[in-house]
Amino acid sequence: MITVVGIGADGWDGLTPAAQLAISTAPLLLGAPRQLALVPVPGTPWTALSELDALLADDCVVLASGDPMHYGIGATLARAREVRVIPSVSSISLACARLGWAQQDVRVVSLVGRARSLGPLRDAERLLVLAADASTPELVADLLAAQGFSASSVRVLSDLGGPGEREGEPFGDLNVIAVECAGAALPSVAGLPDDAFENDGQITKREVRAVVLALLQPFPGQLLWDVGAGTGSVGIEWARAGGTVAAVERDTGKAERVLRNASSLGVLVDVLVGEAPDALSSLAQPDAVFVGGGATVPGLLDACWDALGPDGRLVVNAVTAESEAVVLAWQAKHGGSLTRLSVQRTAPVGSFTGWKPMTTVTIWSVTR
Ligand SMILES: C[S@@+](CC[C@H](N)C(=O)[O-])C[C@H]1O[C@@H](n2cnc3c(N)ncnc32)[C@H](O)[C@@H]1O
Known part of the structure; x- marks a missing residue:
């Protein structure tokens, strides 16, 4: 059994006692260098999924960011293995908390990896976009423009939950982009003009x-x-x-x-x-x-x-x-x-x- 522990930008102090115990007693702790830097015990860094695959062992603990089952490594690992997951708050939950948006009214879009699409947009729809890096806000502006939605309001929230949390520039590599769509939408039923x-x-x-x-x-x-x-x-x-x-x-x-x-x-x-x-x-x-x-x-x-x-x-x-x-x-x-x-x-x-x-x-x- 592998344990996946989600950790937020607030680091060790933001973890529950159960999460802290799992990390400090792990026979093998694996994590991205950024996540390992947040915990007081040594671990083995990995950067690519193929690397992680080779390192995985019984009873190991894998660090993930936020909620591991929301666009995270927990979901990837759970496809092939039995995993125990200890989640933290996801960046989407934090963004909703800051914006006063109900999570169930938001459509989440991930632009991490090769994804280059926001999906068909609707007027007044709220999007939260998971960014790949600091250049993603510019990509979002281009994708909105391509659908005639340049009038949308766009807010960039960087380093949510951490000491450097901020809205606007400079954008961090870790950011969530909040969009309130404004534009003429096309119906979702087939038979467009x-x-x-x-x-x-x-x-x-x-x-x-x-x-x-x-x-x-x-x-x-x-x-x-x-x-x-x-x-x-x-x-x-x-x-x-x-x-x-x-x-x-x-x-x-x-x-x-x-x-x-x-x-x-x-x-x-x-x-x-x-x-x-x-x-x-x-x-x-x-x-x-x-x-x-x-x-x-x-x-x-x-x-x-x-x-x-x-x-x-x-x-x-x-x-x-x-x-x-x-x-x-x-x-x-x-x-x-x-x-x-x-x-x-x-x-x-x-x-x-x-x-x-x-x-x-x-x-x-x-x-x-
Ligand atoms: C009538 S149009 C298709 C219309 C299309 N459903 C649309 O709504 O735009 C037929 C197209 O098939 C392409 N085509 C015809 N034979 C083909 C083949 N063997 N392989 C690939 N494309 C072909 C033509 O270049 C043309 O663009």
Whole structure:
């Protein structure tokens, strides 16, 4: 059994007697150099997770910051081992205490590691952002601006709980960024307006996209392959529902546009520039696949079908006679449903208003 003890910036004096006892009687004490400096007993420092793995032994005590089970090493260790955890107050609890914010009304975002997204923002929403270092407040300002939320109020709280606790500059490497969002939010339900995406007209239109997303059935944490991503609209809406996305697009300029669209809509999308089906072989197994382009490319549907596990969903849009023939043949072989959507929108006809038909789309949807 490994014991993980959370320690705050207030150090040894801020620990409970049980936490102090665990540390002072540990046969082996492991911690980041910063944490070891806070306790009166010697320990072994570690800086990388691989290093810690090699040092772990029965009955050892690992120091963590704040609450080890909140974005901490305790949660990482508990995935593979049995751990006893003695928590301290988390930086999020301290920030809420200082700000007078109810913790249940706050959305916590971690920008530690490779994360570069705040998620879709809502007006008047409160965020607490866990920073990677003193440069994170600038990143937060950029991410807010990308979604049109530059009017948000941003406060930077550094070294919470320690003697050097402060608000504002100079920012410490240990900081939490409190954001009260101000801006025009987009709804979280699928079917965003087409002009929410930078596009050249070649985009899965809003009405069709809403149906496609309903058929794909996004769930938080599930992976979608958006094959022939174009503007990325389908994958981005999947990501806004909490999923992860691998977008495959053969055109470099369009692939860059997917990244811009994802950033302005508050999500991360992995974009692979390449030609399907070859490009698909490097991707992790998807929970769902959307084919928005390339259905007639030999081997493309086979590769998507073969990649899906049980309950995997495949949705294919066809707008040409050739691609429709392909999906009809696949439906005859594998079942699933075919839907044909013909949408008309109004447009001016002289001084009157007329109905303008949009390209009819045949949608094949199947679950493996
Ligand atoms: C109709 S658009 C997709 C629209 C997209 N769903 C959206 O909403 O923006 C088709 C896209 O598929 C891409 N494409 C077609 N065949 C492909 C292939 N074999 N591999 C990768 N991309 C492909 C094209 O470059 C184009 O951007």
